[in-house]
């Protein structure tokens with residue numbers, strides 16, 4: 003069973019660096035809030051990046067998620083590599099009611115694929131705002147097809163409706179994926195977690 | 207209006223937040239209005255002030271200087287030749303006396319059309335190629351209808367070799383600020399002076415620079431003159447909107463000063479020293495805010511923060527709810543410090559529902575965990591002492607009533623200590639509770655401010671009666687004071703109130719100001 007707790011991570015906790023990517027307004031911060039507090043409320047666009055931690059207790063292991071909720075605004079794109087580098091899980095989010103965000107997600111994917119060696123990161127394609135079915139511009143099939151093609155996991159969610167199951171599913175599958183992944187061992191992560199490496203120096 | 211120039215001085219230009227090292231020892235118990243800078247109530251006790259302007263390129267001062275020159279030329283009739291060569295500014299009379307081309311006449315008409323008239327103050331930002339970047343009011347459609355006007359204005363600016371500064375049409379002022387690669391246009395129906403309007407446009411310019419850096423802006427437009435900057439500013443328009451709103455309402459932006467959370471100095475000192483102890487190699491500024499009020503600011507030795515940069519930080523924090531979830535980490539340019547580079551700010555609230563927001567500014571973009579660690583150390587130190595409790599108590603009354611001063615006819619005031627760059631002001635009394643009334647009072651203060659800081663004929667004091675209130679403004683080398691009295695008060699009463707008020711501020715200065723700012 004998965005349960006959520008804040009607070010100190012006990013000994014033997016695995017640290018999982020997770021990054022949320024996608025266009026501005028697709029609902030990354032709303033998803034992060036739903037993960038952490040099972041709440042939904044309107045927030046302003048993220049400035050730069052927001053860092054949140056969530057502790058998840060499984061029956062045999064405790065996971066400390068270190069979530070980097072990036073800003074989708076274009077002006078922050080040049081700093082985004084700081085956050086996805088070394089991530090164990092990446093959620094690539096788009097808005098099912100806005101086709102351009104789906105296209106943008108594919109651009110992100112290309113970017114990510116340049117950085118990753120296959121198998122080191124659990125990548126998810128997430129179609130958010132599932133509650134806006136009447137405005138749907140991207141079908142479930144399209145999302146699923148892209149995910150199959152690129153070997154990603156796929157789900158549709160709604161941070162608004164708070165369909166908890168699908169949110170938890172992301173966690174569970176991401177977690178299971180990680181536990182199965184040979185890369186995730188306690189030794190992999192120091193006390194401070196992965197340190198930033200140098201990204202492209204677009205900001206002077 | 208009953209204005210009187212006691213002695214014209216141009217102290218505005220020198221009225222920076224620079225440290226003043228003199229005469230600090232002699233802090234008189236009962237100050238008089240003749241006080242010198244550095245000994246006025248609210249002046250810091252150490253030689254190093256926490257906010258400082260002079261060591262940086264002061265673009266505002268430069269623009270003010272230019273504006274002042276224009277104004278001088280404008281006011282002296284004999285300089286007509288020079289006027290034509292140097293400035294494009296036309297007075298109302300000149301325009302009506304047909305000394306202006308028919309081309310600009312038609313623009314004048316557009317500017318005074320219905321759409322433009324409906325708002326008190328428009329602000330437009332354009333690229334030098336005439337592409338719209340920002341408009342305060344209206345959506346794309348509204349923008350397209352005024353596009354022609356803006357394009358014409360821009361080309362007019364260019365045709366005049368960037369030297370046009372303002373057009374005064376009946377009841378309407380159009381002010382230009384060209385800050386390559388941007389052109390800023392203000393269209394105002396308020397009675398603010400050109401200088402005040404320019405100052406506001408400067409703020410908007412700095413707001414944009416703080417998001418992108420000037421280096422990046424230049425780079426973009428050098429490569430693509432026609433670039434649509436809205437792409438990069440998308441999602442940040444609300445920052446500019448909010449800043450404009452603040453410019454109408456926040457005395458701090460008017461006074462070039464910030465205000466503090468009233469807090470017992472013993473508690474503030476503990477907070478400051480806890481922050482001072484939580485230092486790191488690349489940490490430059492640690493700022494603790496309670497809403498829009500400064501609790502304390504600790505800075506690296508020899509590094510100074512300009513009040514404009516501080517207001518941009520206030521605006522960013524106050525406009526975004528995103529820092530409430532987790533810890534924020536963002537590149538930010540502090541344009542008065544350096545227009546070329548980004549700092550990296552760690553922004554977070556001390557507790558989820560708290561008003562206390564900590565901003566740690568580092569030079570290193572990979573410093574997130576170091577900053578996060580600084581915050582933890584600060585919190586640990588703070589919560590070990592009773593100061594945190596005192597601080598939380600102080601949050602419950604972040605303001606004070608003017609009744610505490612004990613001057614019956616006094617309704618409200620603004621007091622700025624020049625050497626510390628800090629000001630204090632009571633809450634608005636009942637008569638000014640509506641937003642409209644508060645903005646009206648701010649408008650009156652702005653008028654007084656314009657008179658005290660007139661480029662060529664600055665006044666030392668100014669008394670003004672009206673049916674709704676009586677106002678007194680007073681500036682010395684040490685402070686600026688604006689008082690609002692009930693219309694029943696007399697001038698003699700107002701003058702005598704000054705001494706009483708200064709005494710009160712002196713008595714309360716420990717609580718209202720930061721007297722001992724710290725450095726790492």
Ligand SMILES: Nc1nc2c(ncn2[C@@H]2O[C@H](COP(=O)(O)OP(=O)(O)OP(=O)(O)O)[C@@H](O)[C@H]2O)c(=O)[nH]1
Nearest residue numbers: 026027028029030031032047048074131160161162
């Ligand atoms: N209908 C609906 N609206 C949502 C959903 N998730 C988020 N929103 C709304 O979409 C808007 C943007 O949400 P955010 O979570 O701020 O988007 P973001 O991806 O974090 O945006 P940036 O921080 O700018 O990158 C907000 O108004 C949310 O209330 C959802 O599942 N359904």
Ligand SMILES: [Mg+2]
Nearest residue numbers: 030031047048
């Ligand atoms: Mg967000």
